[in-house]
Amino acid sequence: MAGSDDLKRGVELALNGDWEGAHAIAQQSESDPDFCWLHACLHKIEGDPNNSRYWYVKAGRRFEDFSETGDELRALLASLA
Template identity: 55%
Template sequence: MTYAAFSASLTQPQAPAGISPLLRALWYAGRDEWSLAHDIAQQHEGDPLFDWLHALLHRQEGDAGNAAYWYQQAGRPVFTGNSRTEWQQLVRTQLPA
């Protein structure tokens, strides 16, 4: 699956079949289904990419302190751009252009 196909799938009623848990969580996050994305992130705490996702999700909800904690857990600096750009960057770690 490409980034473009994944992005286009956000308008569909279900996530694409066979995608990884990280992509499933990002699919939910891309649709602003925060709780579903957060549940998946919590199930994979300790994995740097999921911890990055966890940080992004807390940024989306406006909890900068909690987001900062998760950036630290992920070994990443606090992202300074908008959350959509960060979402795109995280998705692109998993999919080709």
């Protein structure tokens, strides 16, 4: 079962440029809004806005809320503290 520590690790991986590692963690829980938020950010980074928007809906968030994914990932990490 995916937990908060896994999610924090996924965000850290994303911030350090490990898209694949972060994506593997994001896929651990497709029903948890925070995991979906990470998933959305990753597809935004990848340049896949349609897939990203899908995950933003599942996360209860909006694609347009952050223009910089680094800022968004840091906001996600801060929300987990």
